[in-house]
Amino acid sequence: MNKNLKRLILLFLVALLATIAWQYPKLNLISGFAAKSTASSIFIAGRSLNSVTENDNNVPLIKLAESHYDATEKKGFASVFGLMEREAVCRDGLGCVLVNGDIDVELYTQIPSRSSKHIELPYPSGHENPVDTVFENVNxxxxxxxxxxxxxxxxxxxxxxxxxxxxxxxxxxxxxxxxxxxxxxxxxxxxxxxxxxxxxxxxxxxxxSDPVPLPSWREDERKYITLNHLLRMQSGLAWDEDYSTISDVTKMLFKESNMAGSQAKKEVIAKPTDVWNYSSGTSNLLSGLMRTKFDDxxxxxxxxxxxxxxxxxxxxxxxxxxxxxxxxxxxxxxxxxxxxxxxxxxxxxxxxxxxxxxxxxxxxxxxxxxxxxxxxxxxxxxxxxxxxxxxxxxxxxxxxxxxxxxxxxxxxxxxxxxxxxxxxxxxxxxxxxxxxxxxxxxx
CATH class of the missing domain: 3.40.710.10 (DD-peptidase/beta-lactamase superfamily)
Structure with missing residues (x-):
């Protein structure tokens, strides 16, 4: 092997290692997205692994992940070049969730009580076949x-x-x-x-118009934030909604066990109504606040x-x-x-x-x-x-x-x-x- 070829191989390996080192922190998120997408699409939507891989997971970075699933255990798995494997577990009535080492997935296994009552009206008002109607004014x-x-x-x-x-x-x-x-x-x-x-x-x-009922907010400027501010994404709290990198939203969706707490911990960057900042963390905070309205x-x-x-x-x-x-x-x-x-x-x-x-x-x-x-x-x-x-x-x-x-x-x-x-x-x-x-x- 001549020296020039050796140099090229060495440069390639160095570049490859540098790329892996640079992207390595993202692998957790990439594997997380792919594992969650695979599990939910298969066990909720009844899709095939091939369809999910070629379509839903065929987007920049995510397509680097290799996914598989266990039909018996209702789990989805994904890793990138064999690195940073993530696992998503599916539970009846609750959907699929990424597993984190700090929380036992069996802690919350209660399921919603559902009604499947058949509404005896044509769709969309009910579940009977839609009425076949022809409108004269429609081309x-x-x-x-x-x-x-x-x-x-x-x-x-x-x-x-x-x-x-x-x-x-x-x-x-x-x-x-x-x-x-x-x-x-x-x-x-x-x-x-x-x-x-x-x-x-x-x-x-x-x-x-109620203030957000969080005890940790009562002693600082966050006490002025209302449910209205949250519903309108104008709380004044910091949040980074960027899906292309390691950001507040990707860390919340693919790493956090308690997604309702992600926004609640963020610092104030403006007074309520002074800025509008779209935030998935705000929505999950609202979901957690809704939970406080119920006795159990x-x-x-x-x-x-x-x-x-x-x-x-x-x-x-x-x-x-x-x-x-x-x-x-x-x-x-x-x-x-x-x-x-x-x-x-x-x-x-x-x-x-x-x-x-x-x-x-x-x-x-x-x-x-x-x-x-x-x-x-x-x-x-x-x-x-x-x-x-x-x-x-x-x-x-x-x-x-x-x-x-x-x-x-x-x-x-x-x-x-x-x-x-x-x-x-x-x-x-x-x-x-x-x-x-x-x-x-x-x-």
Whole structure:
């Protein structure tokens, strides 16, 4: 072997070792994402390992991980080049959770009490087959063209559902998905969490103007932070929501046992309302605060399902918990596309479900009022079009949004709910064009 070749090999090895050393702290997060994604997608959504590896985990850095699972133990595993293996365990009724050495996964094994009551009404109001209705003012060929565009390979759409005047206008699913497949909503879960606070307020169990009831906050400037500030992401607490590196949010989701505590420990960087700073830590803090409203853990577990999810027939929905039993309200809500559509319908009907009022109709005004410093794009755990970010979409449109383009769009002025799920967001998935083409089909 000549000297030049030896030098090249040596340089390659040095570069490789330097890269590994530089990226090594990230391996824990990479393996964590892959293990959690693999476990949840297989054991909650019934997907195949090959499908998850080639799609959900096929993103920068995460694709370096190699994943496998144990069907008997309901566990998912992942490592990077054999390094930093992580394990995710799945529990009936609670979803899947990454294992950390400091907390025994068996400590919190109570499961929610669920109702699977069949609502004898056509979808979306109930569980009977949807009524086959043809609207004379709808150009159905144009609707199909809009779906053709959004299901192009480069757009990476998985499912789409269009509800108009309480009827299915159209729906479509890519290969491997159908109307029963649970979809991870990511941050759409935040809007579900906020809705629970709206219900609690309607039941007079809290007010969003209440100060945050944390004893550790009572002796410093954090005592001025209210639930409203948290719901609007304007608490003034530090938080770094960067998914591309080791940040507050990635450490919380893939390393923390108690995700409700991550935001609570952060320092104050501004007075409440002075800044708007999107924070998944804030949502999980709210989930932990919701837990304090119940006398025991079982009632906390039951509440989202009893008060909202099962009440409106979203029986496919599952809210995953962290290692100490808190719902991961920032990110880990699963439901099939039609059930995500039910959630939008609840808002379209101002909180009324088949004659029962779940939250005050004024709650809609609250969550859709633009938050200061958000440039008209954010309300209270819902995204807005108040500033015309999407110029061809009505300004009253608001939505639950999630990572990689999960959306429930609610358009009151058009009596419409649109659900889109996938693996790409703007610019690959163009929200404005998709909704514009749908609306242009309605005369």
């Amino acid at each position: 159905y060929k144009q609707i199909e063209k809009a779906l053709d565009h959004v299901f192009a390979d480069t757009v990476k759409t998985r499912t789409a559902l269009i509800l108009y005047k309480d009827h299915i206008l159209a729906e479509r699913y890519t290969s491997g998905f159908d109307a029963s497949t649970p979809i991870l909503g990511w941050s759409m879960t935040k809007s579900v969490l906020a809705t629970l606070f709206g219900i609690l307020e309607y039941q007079r169990k809290l007010s969003v 853990y079982q009632n906390y577990l039951n509440y989202p399902y009893k008060a909202l999810i099962d009440k409106i027939g979203m029986h496919s929905m599952l809210l995953e918990t962290d290692l100490v039993g808190n719902f991961v309200g920032s990110s880990y809500g699963w439901a099939n596309t039609r059930d995500w559509g039910r959630f939008g319908q609840l808002y379209l009907h101002n909180g009324n479900w088949n004659g029962e009022q779940l939250f005050d109709p004024n709650w809609i005004s609250y969550v859709t009022t633009p938050t200061l410093h958000s440039d008209g794009t954010y309300g209270a755990h819902f995204w807005l079009n108040a500033n015309g970010k999407f110029p061809d979409v009505p300004r009253d449109m608001y939505s639950a949004n999630g990572y990689q383009g999960q959306h429930v769009f609610i358009i009151p002025s058009k009596d419409m709910v649109i659900v889109r799920t996938g693996l790409a967001e703007d610019p690959q998935f163009n929200t404005n064009t998709f909704i514009k083409e749908i609306l242009e089909a309605i005369q």
